[in-house]
Amino acid sequence: MCVPHDVQPTDLADPQPNPDSGKPPASSSSPASSPSPCPEPAAPSSEKPSAADEPATDEPAKPEPEVTPEADPEVAEKEAAPEAVEAEAVAPVTADAGDDTKTPGRVRRFLDKPWVSRGLTVFAAVVVLGALLYPNVLRRLTLGSFARIPIEAAVLILVLVLLPRRPRIAVGSIAGVALGWLLIQKSLDMGWFKTLARPFDVVLDWELFDDTYSFIRDSYGQLGAYAAAGGVVFGGLAAIALMVWAILRVADVMARHRRRAALTATGIASVWMLTLALGVQLVPGVPVAARTTATYAWDRAWQAKNGIANEAAFAGEVSQDPFGDTPPDQLLSALKGKDVVFAFVESYGRNAVESPEFVEGTGTVLAEGDAKLKQAGFGARSGWLTSPTFGGNSWLAHSTLLSGLWINNQSRYRNLTASDRLTVTSGFKKAGWDTVSVMPGATRAWPEGKFYGYNRVWDSRNLGYQGPKFSWAQMPDQYTLKKFTELEYAKPGRDNLFVEIPLISSHTPWAPIPSFFPDWNQVGDGSIYREIADMGEQKADVWASTESVRTEYGRSIQYTLTTLIDWVQKYGNDDLVLVYLGDHQPSSVVSGDNASHDVPITLVAKDPKVLEKIDSWGWADGLKPQATTPVWQMNQFRDKFLTAYGPGEH
Numbered sequence: 001m002c003v004p005h006d007v008q009p010t011d012l013a014d015p016q017p018n019p020d021s022g023k024p025p026a027s028s029s030s031p032a033s034s035p036s037p038c039p040e041p042a043a044p045s046s047e048k049p050s051a052a053d054e055p056a057t058d059e060p061a062k063p064e065p066e067v068t069p070e071a072d073p074e075v076a077e078k079e080a081a082p083e084a085v086e087a088e089a090v091a092p093v094t095a096d097a098g099d100d101t102k103t104p105g106r107v108r109r110f111l112d113k114p115w116v117s118r119g120l121t122v123f124a125a126v127v128v129l130g131a132l133l134y135p136n137v138l139r140r141l142t143l144g145s146f147a148r149i150p151i152e153a154a155v156l157i158l159v160l161v162l163l164p165r166r167p168r169i170a171v172g173s174i175a176g177v178a179l180g181w182l183l184i185q186k187s188l189d190m191g192w193f194k195t196l197a198r199p200f201d202v203v204l205d206w207e208l209f210d211d212t213y214s215f216i217r218d219s220y221g222q223l224g225a226y227a228a229a230g231g232v233v234f235g236g237l238a239a240i241a242l243m244v245w246a247i248l249r250v251a252d253v254m255a256r257h258r259r260r261a262a263l264t265a266t267g268i269a270s271v272w273m274l275t276l277a278l279g280v281q282l283v284p285g286v287p288v289a290a291r292t293t294a295t296y297a298w299d300r301a302w303q304a305k306n307g308i309a310n311e312a313a314f315a316g317e318v319s320q321d322p323f324g325d326t327p328p329d330q331l332l333s334a335l336k337g338k339d340v341v342f343a344f345v346e347s348y349g350r351n352a353v354e355s356p357e358f359v360e361g362t363g364t365v366l367a368e369g370d371a372k373l374k375q376a377g378f379g380a381r382s383g384w385l386t387s388p389t390f391g392g393n394s395w396l397a398h399s400t401l402l403s404g405l406w407i408n409n410q411s412r413y414r415n416l417t418a419s420d421r422l423t424v425t426s427g428f429k430k431a432g433w434d435t436v437s438v439m440p441g442a443t444r445a446w447p448e449g450k451f452y453g454y455n456r457v458w459d460s461r462n463l464g465y466q467g468p469k470f471s472w473a474q475m476p477d478q479y480t481l482k483k484f485t486e487l488e489y490a491k492p493g494r495d496n497l498f499v500e501i502p503l504i505s506s507h508t509p510w511a512p513i514p515s516f517f518p519d520w521n522q523v524g525d526g527s528i529y530r531e532i533a534d535m536g537e538q539k540a541d542v543w544a545s546t547e548s549v550r551t552e553y554g555r556s557i558q559y560t561l562t563t564l565i566d567w568v569q570k571y572g573n574d575d576l577v578l579v580y581l582g583d584h585q586p587s588s589v590v591s592g593d594n595a596s597h598d599v600p601i602t603l604v605a606k607d608p609k610v611l612e613k614i615d616s617w618g619w620a621d622g623l624k625p626q627a628t629t630p631v632w633q634m635n636q637f638r639d640k641f642l643t644a645y646g647p648g649e650h
Contacts, residue, residue, distance in 0.1 A: 121253050124246035129153065131179050131243060132293045136189035136199065139593060144283030148290035149272045157265035160251040161258050172251045176244030182293060183243065184236050185300065195587045197390035197595070202300060203307045204409040208393070311411050318405065318419045323427065323642050331431040334613055334645040338605075339489070340428065340577045341499045344398060345560050346507045347391075347553070348582030350384065350598040351591040353624060358554045365558050366623045369565035373604065373623070376569045379611050381619040382602040384631040390597050391587035394502065397599075397634060398583065402452060402500075404638030417451040424638055426453030428498035436488055438463075438501045440480045441473065454500075458487065467526030468533040470505065475526060476514035477505040477560050481567045482523050489571065496575070503564065506556035508587060509543060512536025513556050516563055520570065546589055553590045565623075568604060578604040600625050601637075613644045 110116060132150040135141055156175060160168055188200035209232075217225035254261035274280075276289035323331070352358050353366075373380060388408035389396040399407045399416055402423040407413050422430075429435045435454045439446060442459035449457045460474040463483050470476060480501065488497060505514055515532050517523055542548045568578060582599030585591045602623050605611055617640070620626045632640070 121249060124249040127242060127246040128156075128179070128250060131183050131246075133290060134183055134186055135292070136186035136296060137193055138190045141190075142283075144286050147282050148286065148288050148292075149268060149275060150290045150292065151269065151272045152291070152293050154265045154268040154272065156247075157254060157261055157268070160247075161254045161261040161265070165255070168251055168255060169248065172247045173244050176247040177240055178297075179247070179293070180240030180243035182297060183239050186296070193593075194589070195391040196393065197585075197588060197597070199300075199303070201303065201307060201409060203304045204311075204411045208410060211393075307409075307411075311415070314405075314412055314415055318416060318421050321404075321422055322639065324422050326422075326427075326642075326646070328430050328432065330647045331427050332433075332642065332645050333431075333647055335577060335610070337496060338575045338577045338607070338610070339497045339499075339573070340433070341497075341501065341579070342401075342424070343564060343578065343580040344394065344500075344502045344583045345557070345564070345580055346394065346502065346504050346583060347586040347590075348506065348557055348560070348599060349387075349585030349591060349595070350582075350600065351585055351595055352554070352557045352582075353600055354627070355591075357550060358557070361554050361558050362561070363624070365561045365565070369561065370623045372565060372569050376572070376606075377574075378568060378572065378604050378606050379608060379621075380602055380604045380623050381611055381614055381617070381621060382600060382623055382625040383617060383619040383629050384598045384625050385581060385601050385634040385637060386631060387582070387584045387597045387599050387634050389584045390595075391584060391591075392508075394583040398500070398502070400634045401581070401637050404635055406633065406635045417448045419451075423452050424641065425498060425500065427642060429453040429455070432496075433498040434495040436497055436499045438480060438484050438488075438499060440465075440475050440477075441502060441504045441507070443474065452500075458484070463487075465526045467529035470512055470514055470529075470533060470536075471509050471539060472507050473504045476523075476529060476563075477503040478514065478516060478520070478563045478567075479523050479526050479529075480504075481563065482520055485567075485571050502583075503560050505563075506553070506560045508553075509539050510549065510552040510556045511539045511542040513552060513559055516559055516566075518566075550590050553586055572606070574606050576604075576606060577610055578602075580604070598631055599634075617644075 104112065111120070129150065130146060132152050133146045133148055135145050160172055160175075163171060185200060185202060192198055192200040192205070213225055213229060216228050272289050276287070280288045282288055352362050370380065385401075387397045388400045388406055393410075396407050396409070396413060399405075399413055402425055403416055403421050405412070405416060405421070407416055425435050425437075430453075435452075435456075437446075437449055437452070437454040437457045439457060439459040440463065442457075443461065446457055446459065463475065463480070465475040465479060465483075467475065467479070480503065484499070484501065488494070488499065512533050513536060514529055517528075522528060537548075537552060542552050564580060568576065572578070579601070581601035584599060585595050585597060588595065602625075603611070603614065603619075604623075618630045620629045
């Protein structure tokens, strides 16, 4: 359709009658008034329109200024391109003759309101300040930690205010990502300190997320594991996005007020230096002059550098083995003819033996157990070992004890299991013992068993258990020991055994806890535990308070120790040598924030000559070590054990 050049979009609609004209509007359907389909454009004219062509008004008509292509570039452009003018005139018709200018959306109009905009800027500044002062230990997450002056704020303001727009956006985005990552790592530190009593290692700890996911799935179900994984991923991305937005918003405001921003940065730096020099503290032990983020970033970078260097040195430690070339007939010769069982009691730490709230329950079980074993002809010696881990990662303690190396992270564990290092297990195998592992908590293949030197591995898939899970624990310890007795220990005509058994009923979250059956025949295939699991304390109830968690932890330790001691009394033969120990302390919710890494270790035997071999160790008599009993690093045990029960010193 052709449209005259001087027609505007509104001219295409029916004209409205002028109440002052006294004339009815011309009908748009009248043939006489209809324009020709393609009228020729009228020649430009400088004449004024006649009065008959002008709408009648109460005021005298004012002459319109003459517009020529030379005077108005826009007119010249339209004259040069009539097709563009036609498209411009027609396009609004397809848009219902509306305005082609976009109106801001409701959300944008709301955000552009002055009070909302100022509020968002204040919020962004608070976010950046909070991130700079955010601690990495949960107990420091108090108002006092945020009543401080971060020197990093002054540096960040000065850097951003001096940059042009594009470099400012780039540097601000990088700073936001970095600060967001530090926020994530500090949050991970909080969790690591609470469970493992150490900070998160950015180089070595990523592999632990797989085990954490498996633990959550086994304890709280697949939905809980998905929720936790989703929370970690989306929470981390949200933290980084929030920090980038906050820094860029604050930087944009500073760029519009450079002088004020520079004065603000100078003021922050001046007050920071003054409070640092005077040692000002609003909260005892918390200086007002803070350099939390810079110091933390430096420490984490140094930690990563040291971690990489230590991993490089670990290869040399693995190869230096004083027992690696010992002939088989000289390994463990003092234990010939004995059945040796190493049992790890989950989360059995020094806290369970010495803490006032546990000493009565655990102390009673150990005292009564000691009397029972002595009556059955067994003697015992007990000491302390310092575990390489805390609150979890039990396999690090197992590998440390059995290899004689300090295995305190997953990288070292992986490198160890890829080597040919002599372990206590492979030493017994080399000397002629039949080596067996009973792993009630394992739900899949365990290739590391080949490295340790086990001939057979029994796990949750082939132990025949028909009862319910007890939270993370696949089966109760009493069932595990009973099944081990049936499958291996009581089998006639067998060879001497070396066995490793992790006992897992005392594994977090300590709810529900199985009941001990004095008559071991009641255990059966485990079906009897169904009602016990249903009626026991549930996780949600136990973890509602710290006091409940500690109570149930104490009960779980008492259950496992009662079960193990009763098994020795009922089934232990004259040739039994039992070494049982804790793998690590329980998490800090039970043991507290300043607990040691020490765990008890006890050696039980009926043959007095076995106990005489370790008289020089200085261990306490009985099932409970004393406060004055020597403490060894857990990696020292292998060499001391192989030396004590071998032909001589190495």
